[in-house]
Amino acid sequence: MKSLKTWLLSLGDESEGTEHWWHQRLSAVAMIPLTLWFIFAIATLGDYSYPSAHAFVSSPINAILLLVFIGTLLSHSALGTQVVIEDYVRGKSKVVTMILTRVAYMVLGAVAVFCLLRILFG
């Protein structure tokens, strides 16, 4: 397990290529069933009213699956975004963009988990 600091400041140099490649593939494979579940769940949500949306997220099995979905989605997205940044941003701005992006992903994950907990126990 990489420390938070290592992750925030790692800038995708060659030594990390293999690890990145594997993480991207593993998260991709995990996203296949999770995405199919997500589409099915949202498509069959009923009338999309507040009570039905709230009830959907409050169901324990849905809440757990949503948590796994959010975690896998954000890490898969972060890995992909890293490649895009590496391809189009150079020099100092690459470092800044990379760190800002990772901070944004962490904030996003925290917001999502907080909302999930609030819906469950609020």
Place this chain on the structure above:
Amino acid sequence: MSILHRMTGVALSAGSLLFIGWLVAIASGERAYELFTSVVGSILGKLVIAGFVFALYYHLANGIRHLFWDAGKGFEMQQARRSGWAVVLVSAAATVGTWYATLI
């Protein structure tokens, strides 16, 4: 086709903001949720959602294609061309199918 995989990936990353926005709206209460659904439920909102659904199916199907390539399968020019078209057809059909299923 490969650039479309990247483009849909970036679009879907933006789409995940919409999904997390939905969670924020539910957590914030009924009034915030209704504001959210009135925006997403508008004609423009529905078009954006349809675009995200297609991007999701495309990225999913083409991602599976990429995983086969990673395993060293389907590299022949003819196979690659065929699977490329299959990805476009499947994601278009799945988008239309999802659209109809949610309307009923």
